[in-house]
Amino acid sequence: MTFARFFLFLGGQKKQKGEKTGYLPIFAQKSTMDKRKRNILISIVVVLAIAGVIGTGNIYYLFFSRPFQISDITYIYIDRDDNLDSVYLKITEVGHPKSMKGFEILAQKNDYAQHIKTGKYAIKPSDNMRYLERRLSMGYQTPVRLTIGSVRTIDRIARNASNQLMIDSAEIAQLLADTSFIHRIGYTKETLPALFIPNTYEVYWNMSAEKFIERMLKEHKSFWNEKRLKQAEAIGLTPTEVATLASIVEEETAVNAEKPMVAGLYINRLKRGMLLQADPTVKFSLQDFGLRRILYKHLEVNSPYNTYKYAGLPPGPIRIPSIQGLESVLNHAHHNYLYMCAKEDFSGTHNFAVTSAQHAANARRYQQALNRRNIK
Numbered sequence: 001m002t003f004a005r006f007f008l009f010l011g012g013q014k015k016q017k018g019e020k021t022g023y024l025p026i027f028a029q030k031s032t033m034d035k036r037k038r039n040i041l042i043s044i045v046v047v048l049a050i051a052g053v054i055g056t057g058n059i060y061y062l063f064f065s066r067p068f069q070i071s072d073i074t075y076i077y078i079d080r081d082d083n084l085d086s087v088y089l090k091i092t093e094v095g096h097p098k099s100m101k102g103f104e105i106l107a108q109k110n111d112y113a114q115h116i117k118t119g120k121y122a123i124k125p126s127d128n129m130r131y132l133e134r135r136l137s138m139g140y141q142t143p144v145r146l147t148i149g150s151v152r153t154i155d156r157i158a159r160n161a162s163n164q165l166m167i168d169s170a171e172i173a174q175l176l177a178d179t180s181f182i183h184r185i186g187y188t189k190e191t192l193p194a195l196f197i198p199n200t201y202e203v204y205w206n207m208s209a210e211k212f213i214e215r216m217l218k219e220h221k222s223f224w225n226e227k228r229l230k231q232a233e234a235i236g237l238t239p240t241e242v243a244t245l246a247s248i249v250e251e252e253t254a255v256n257a258e259k260p261m262v263a264g265l266y267i268n269r270l271k272r273g274m275l276l277q278a279d280p281t282v283k284f285s286l287q288d289f290g291l292r293r294i295l296y297k298h299l300e301v302n303s304p305y306n307t308y309k310y311a312g313l314p315p316g317p318i319r320i321p322s323i324q325g326l327e328s329v330l331n332h333a334h335h336n337y338l339y340m341c342a343k344e345d346f347s348g349t350h351n352f353a354v355t356s357a358q359h360a361a362n363a364r365r366y367q368q369a370l371n372r373r374n375i376k
Contacts, residue, residue, distance in 0.1 A: 062102035063130045069096040074123050075142060077205060079166060084113040087136070095123040095132075102129035112137050118166060120144055120205040143202045148216075150198045150250065150322035152289065157196060157320065161212060171209040185217060190316030194243035197223045198322050223323075231330040235267060244313045246321035246329045251280030252340075255349055259328035265337045265352065267329075274338070276307035284318040292375055344369035 076090040084107065088100055097103075106129060107113065119141035123132060134140075146164050151157060154176050155169075162169035175181055182192055197219050207215070224239050232242050249262045269276055279294045285303035299306070305314040337352040339359030344366045351366075353359040 062099070062105065064128050066126060066128060067095075067097040067099060067102070068123055068125060068127055069098065070094075070123065070125050072125070075120055076123065077120050077166070078116065078118050078136070080118055082116060082118075084116070087116060091123065091132070095127075097129075100129075103133050106130065106133040107137075110137055118206040141204050141206070144205045145200050146203045147200045148196055148198045148320075150320050150325070152319045154192060165203070165212070166206045167209050167212065172212060175209045175213065185213065188316070191240050191244075193247070193317040193320045194240040195220055196320045197326075198320060223326075228330055235329070235332075236271075237329075240316070241313055242326060242329050243321055244317045246325035247317035247319045248276070248278045248280055248307075248314075249328055250319060250321050250325040251283075252278065253348065253350065256324050256328075258349055259325060260331060260333040261335070261337070261352065262340065262350070263329045263332035264335050265340055267332055268336070268338055270312065272338075273311065275309075275311055276313070278307045280318060281305050281307040281314055284314075293370055341366050 074094045076087075076094050078087060078090070082090075088103070091097065091103065092100060110133070112133065115137060117136065117139035119139060120143075121132075121136055121140070122142045144164065146161065148157065149160055151160065155173060158169040158172040158176065161167070161172055176192060179189065182188065185195075187195055195216055197216075199219065201215065201219065203212075203215060229239070232239055235242070237245065245263065245266055248266065249259050252262050253259060266276055266278070282294055282298050282301065283289050283291050285301045285305045286298060291298070299308045302309065304310055305318065307314060335352075336354050339353040339356065339362075340350045341353075341359060341362040343349050343351055346369070351362040353362055
């Protein structure tokens with residue numbers, strides 16, 4: 001290559017007139033290379049952008065979209081024996097998600113399988129998998145409404161609570177049969193029914209048996225406020241004795257309007273030192289709650305709960321009284337009645353009497369009605 005041709009190759013001089021060459025000036029080659037690089041760069045950017053859009057779309061779909069095909073809030077209950085697979089199944093059965101992949105990725109990342117928390121959890125139509133996984137992993141439960149009913153026995157309380165909570169009825173029953181435990185909380189086996197105040201409470205579904213009793217103690221203390229304590233004191237009764245009398249009233253009548261009358265009658269008898277002679281206490285002594293007619297032979301049962309034999313109140317409530325029953329004692333009717341007998345029309349109400357003669361006449365009419373119906 002001559003110096004002149006080399007010089008032209010470098011683009012230093014214009015070519016001589018009429019001279020041909022196969023080389024482009026260097027600035028032309030550079031321009032072509034820059035254009036090719038730009039095209040490659042643009043292609044890369046476009047590919048990356050498309051990949052980013054696809055990736056962002058996938059991320060949104062997996063974690064931030066609304067996958068649950070439900071119209072209302074639904075709930076899952078995670079128990080002590082649940083594992084990751086059973087949690088997946090419960091979410092699927094209740095929430096009907098389009099995909100569980102997002103939850104699976106988050107659960108693996110956060111090691112959820114090793115930190116499953118029991119409880120009742122909401123699945124909302126507006127939820128995404130990120131919200132749900134966080135709710136479950138952090139244990140953000142939805143409270144449940146626990147209803148404590150006015151029932152006859154502690155065992156029934158345990159079964160009812162178990163039907164509404166995660167705990168087994170045996171756990172509650174075992175705790176309430178532990179004499180050292182019930183003494184520690186201030187009760188005996190006989191007085192324990194006075195602890196419970198029938199009502200509906202907001203609690204967590206996975207509460208333990210101990211937490212259940214703690215809550216019942218708290219609600220008992222809340223119910224027996226200063227006003228009610230003074231009302232009980234004015235009658236000459238403790239809260240437990242109010243519950244005991246209220247339990248008898250509840251067994252005597254299901255008519256709320258009549259309960260203060262019945263309570264007033266028994267308070268009159270207590271003040272006079274008379275036997276209460278309450279038929280429900282005889283049924284309790286015999287543990288035969290289906291008795292419709294109390295006979296003389298039934299009155300002979302030797303039990304401290306038999307108020308035909310033993311004066312004063314029985315050792316404890318014969319059932320868990322309702323708030324209405326407790327209030328009927330605290331706000332009892334003031335009257336002179338000492339006797340009562342079921343009405344002969346079987347309406348569930350009673351005839352009240354001041355004297356034994358009036359009571360005998362009422363009782364005779366009721367006995368005749370029983371005979372006519374052949375009730376034994």
